[in-house]
Amino acid sequence: MLGQLISEDEAKSVATGWLADRYLLYERAAAGPSPGLTQEGKEYTLVAQTRWSSPEVALAFFRDYHSILARKYPELAPDQRSTTDLFIGTAANGQVILLRKGDACLWAEGIPTAQSDTMLNWLNSR
Numbered sequence: 499m500l501g502q503l504i505s506e507d508e509a510k511s512v513a514t515g516w517l518a519d520r521y522l523l524y525e526r527a528a529a530g531p532s533p534g535l536t537q538e539g540k541e542y543t544l545v546a547q548t549r550w551s552s553p554e555v556a557l558a559f560f561r562d563y564h565s566i567l568a569r570k571y572p573e574l575a576p577d578q579r580s581t582t583d584l585f586i587g588t589a590a591n592g593q594v595i596l597l598r599k600g601d602a603c604l605w606a607e608g609i610p611t612a613q614s615d616t617m618l619n620w621l622n623s624r
Contacts, residue, residue, distance in 0.1 A: 508562060509562075511558070512555065512558045512559050512562055514551075515550045515551035515552065515555030515556075515558075515559075516548065516549075516550060516551075516559075517548075517549045517550060517551055517601075518548070518549040519546065519547065519548045519549070520546065520547045521544065521545070521546045522544075522545040522546070523542055523543070523544055523545075524542065524543040524545070525540050525541075525542055526540065526541050526542075526543075527539065527540060527541075528540055528541045541591070541592075541608065542608055543592070543606060543607065543608040543609055543610075544605075544606065544607045544608060545604075545605075545606045545617075545621075546604065546605055546606075547602060547603070547604045547624060548602065548603050548604075549601060549602050550601045550602070550603070551601070552601055553598075553600050553601050555601070556598050556600065556601045556602060556603050557583075557598055559603050560583070560596065560598040560603050563596055563603065563605065564585050564596055567585070567587070567594055567596065567607075570589075570607075571587075571589035571590065571591075571594065573589060573590055574587045574588070574589050574594065575587055575588045575589075583597065583598040583599070584596070584597050584598075585597075586614070586618070588611075589607075589608075591607075591608045592607075592608045592609045592610050592611060592614075593606075593608075593609040593610075593611055593613075593614040593617070594606070594607050594608075594609070595609065595614070595617060595618055595621060597618075597621050597622065599622075599624070602624070604621045604624055605621075606621065
């Protein structure tokens, strides 16, 4: 995944600290035509968590994945709540949240705007 949107060297560097991951994909009926995580009348929200060998490696992944999000969603606009360990942004297909907590990174893409705060609270509770 990393090597698709960042350099192969950057991907190899951070991947050595990878320990585990979990992914969930939520599907819902599309409200209308929209770009992003969509397919044949359906919209998707991706929720993921990765665990790394140290908080420093997790921070390196956080930074790399933030770069990946900027490439995936050129229109991505940051939210004022973003910090060093939290990125919240708006893309064409909904909200994006990327969070680093110690040696873990959690993120969600394609979040309906009305569900953004709920998703942020859920990610923070992990």
